[in-house]
Amino acid sequence: MAQSRLLAPLERPDHLSARYRDFTGAFPWLVLALTRSPFQAGLVGALRLLPYFLFGLPAGALVDRWDRKRVMLLCDLGRAISLASIRWRSRLGISPSSS
Numbered sequence: 001m002a003q004s005r006l007l008a009p010l011e012r013p014d015h016l017s018a019r020y021r022d023f024t025g026a027f028p029w030l031v032l033a034l035t036r037s038p039f040q041a042g043l044v045g046a047l048r049l050l051p052y053f054l055f056g057l058p059a060g061a062l063v064d065r066w067d068r069k070r071v072m073l074l075c076d077l078g079r080a081i082s083l084a085s086i087r088w089r090s091r092l093g094i095s096p097s098s099s
Contacts, residue, residue, distance in 0.1 A: 030086070 027048060032041035063071050 025045075028041040028045035031044045032038065035041070
């Protein structure tokens with residue numbers, strides 16, 4: 001009984017997507033902290049919406065034909081690699097301006 005209540009939020013995709021939307025707002029702040037450039041932070045904030053405009057409709061039509069579980073796993077894997085790359089660059093001492 002306690003376990004089903006504990007996992008209940010994971011069964012609601014709207015709850016998870018709201019969490020990820022809140023997290024993606026941190027990227028412009030990260031850019032601002034690393035580069036101290038409000039322009040670059042604003043650019044990152046604006047460009048993070050670009051994929052939704054370019055790929056939203058075509059991707060939605062394709063994904064509806066594929067296995068949902070596999071698509072979710074691949075998307076989560078891509079997100080994990082993206083987030084890990086920030087950590088790896090930080091550990092290696094690679095700043096955004098040196099690439």
